[in-house]
Amino acid sequence: MSLSNSGKLTYKLTDANGKGLSNVKISLFDHLDSYYASNSILIDERRTDGNGQVDFGDLNPKSYLIVADSAKVNNVNYTVRDYVQVTTGMTKNKETKVTDFSGTLVVKVTSYNTNQPAKNIGVLIIPVNNYEYEQYISKNLANAEFKGVTGENGIATLKIASGKDYVVLLYNTTTLSNLNWGTTSIQKGMTMNYFAGFYQ
Amino acid sequence: MKGYFFIVLTLLIATASCEKEVVVKLAEGEITGKLNYKLTDDTGKGLSGLKVYIYNPGSKQDPNSPIDSAITSSVGEVNFTDLLPNNYQLKTDSIKLNNNDYSVDEYVQITAGIERKKTTKVTDFSGTLIIRLLSYETRTPIQDQGVVAFPVNKIHVTSDNIADVVKSSTLKGLTDKNGYVSLKVPANQIFDFIVHHKTYGNYGWGFGSYQVAKGKTLNITLYSSFL
Numbered sequence: 001m002s003l004s005n006s007g008k009l010t011y012k013l014t015d016a017n018g019k020g021l022s023n024v025k026i027s028l029f030d031h032l033d034s035y036y037a038s039n040s041i042l043i044d045e046r047r048t049d050g051n052g053q054v055d056f057g058d059l060n061p062k063s064y065l066i067v068a069d070s071a072k073v074n075n076v077n078y079t080v081r082d083y084v085q086v087t088t089g090m091t092k093n094k095e096t097k098v099t100d101f102s103g104t105l106v107v108k109v110t111s112y113n114t115n116q117p118a119k120n121i122g123v124l125i126i127p128v129n130n131y132e133y134e135q136y137i138s139k140n141l142a143n144a145e146f147k148g149v150t151g152e153n154g155i156a157t158l159k160i161a162s163g164k165d166y167v168v169l170l171y172n173t174t175t176l177s178n179l180n181w182g183t184t185s186i187q188k189g190m191t192m193n194y195f196a197g198f199y200q
Numbered sequence: 201m202k203g204y205f206f207i208v209l210t211l212l213i214a215t216a217s218c219e220k221e222v223v224v225k226l227a228e229g230e231i232t233g234k235l236n237y238k239l240t241d242d243t244g245k246g247l248s249g250l251k252v253y254i255y256n257p258g259s260k261q262d263p264n265s266p267i268d269s270a271i272t273s274s275v276g277e278v279n280f281t282d283l284l285p286n287n288y289q290l291k292t293d294s295i296k297l298n299n300n301d302y303s304v305d306e307y308v309q310i311t312a313g314i315e316r317k318k319t320t321k322v323t324d325f326s327g328t329l330i331i332r333l334l335s336y337e338t339r340t341p342i343q344d345q346g347v348v349a350f351p352v353n354k355i356h357v358t359s360d361n362i363a364d365v366v367k368s369s370t371l372k373g374l375t376d377k378n379g380y381v382s383l384k385v386p387a388n389q390i391f392d393f394i395v396h397h398k399t400y401g402n403y404g405w406g407f408g409s410y411q412v413a414k415g416k417t418l419n420i421t422l423y424s425s426f427l
Binding site (some may be wrong): 042 | 209257258285286287289306307308309311312313
């Protein structure tokens with residue numbers, strides 16, 4: 001007979017196909033409320049096993065924040081921030097697809113010379129920390145996590161990782177010259193427009 | 201009648217005493233948990249004789265006073281018992297390891313009826329400083345210079361002791377061709393840097409105050425004009 005009021009928690013990270021992601025650090029946060037502030041406090045940290053799962057064992061019944069910031073799928077680092085509730089006497093088994101931590105970025109490019117939508121413009125989405133200005137792109141092409149090209153309407157639609165700071169770089173697909181760059185960040189499940197233009 | 205009354209009385213007493221015992225066990229099993237906490241060095245060897253403080257940070261009494269403390273045993277362990285289910289904060293005094301001072305500060309959750317076992321490598325309480333050394337005049341990277349991190353609260357650098365500080369430090373490296381050097385330093389401590397020519401000395405210090413949290417990385421650019 002169990003007399004404890006705790007519950008249990010397991011958490012699994014998978015790629016888009018449901019395959020477990022192993023050896024990813026998962027951090028479990030509770031929060032500490034005081035008169036002045038509510039702070040997240042790290043109470044446990046474990047790495048996923050061969051099946052992509054961690055077992056946090058017994059926990060007091062509460063809501064917890066789960067964070068994983070090194071889950072890699074197709075060379076993209078996704079930022080996972082997930083809430084989970086543990087209840088008395090139950091084992092909560094939660095499974096999360098890391099690629100769900102994405103949003104849709106609609107890049108609309110205009111030529112300032114003609115004031116018309118610009119087609120066939122290359123779009124690179126690069127993590128801010130990896131961006132370095134180049135007049136003609138080469139490193140940035142390698143460091144980009146997502147790539148696209150604008151269509152007839154001057155629009156490129158990209159599904160990008162959410163909760164991360166990115167540089168959006170536009171380039172000429174023939175000369176590889178850097179046309180424009182700016183920064184963006186998107187929330188999970190959100191669709192956002194990004195307007196940009198260039199002189200050429 | 202007398203005999204019957206006696207039996208009923210005995211049963212009553214037996215029931216009452218049974219109930220009492222069960223109630224006590226219920227309470228014991230239900231409300232508290234235990235913590236077994238171990239501190240180790242890089243190789244996993246237990247560190248003995250260290251004082252560990254346990255705090256109840258959610259307490260409405262005085263969250264800044266420890267509720268208990270204990271000294272690690274010969275295998276590096278302390279045990280705290282009869283803890284109510286809660287989040288607790290564990291801290292140590294500064295711990296000398298590899299000639300550096302580390303401070304442990306972390307949380308653990310205790311659940312009722314369970315002994316939580318937690319092992320912590322003291323040097324995990326480190327962060328990484330990625331330092332880039334550039335020429336003040338030309339803003340170009342300077343290669344092959346020694347960079348030494350020193351804790352400003354512990355070491356007062358002067359022109360007399362600087363060579364010794366450089367020599368005895370374990371927190372040092374040489375810049376690569378892009379001017380970068382990466383140093384793993386104790387977390388949450390304030391560091392300044394000494395920059396020096398690897399052969400000729402030419403020491404310089406006083407680049408500012410920098411600190412990094414556990415497991416985090418801090419990018420720092422230093423400008424040097426004397427080389």
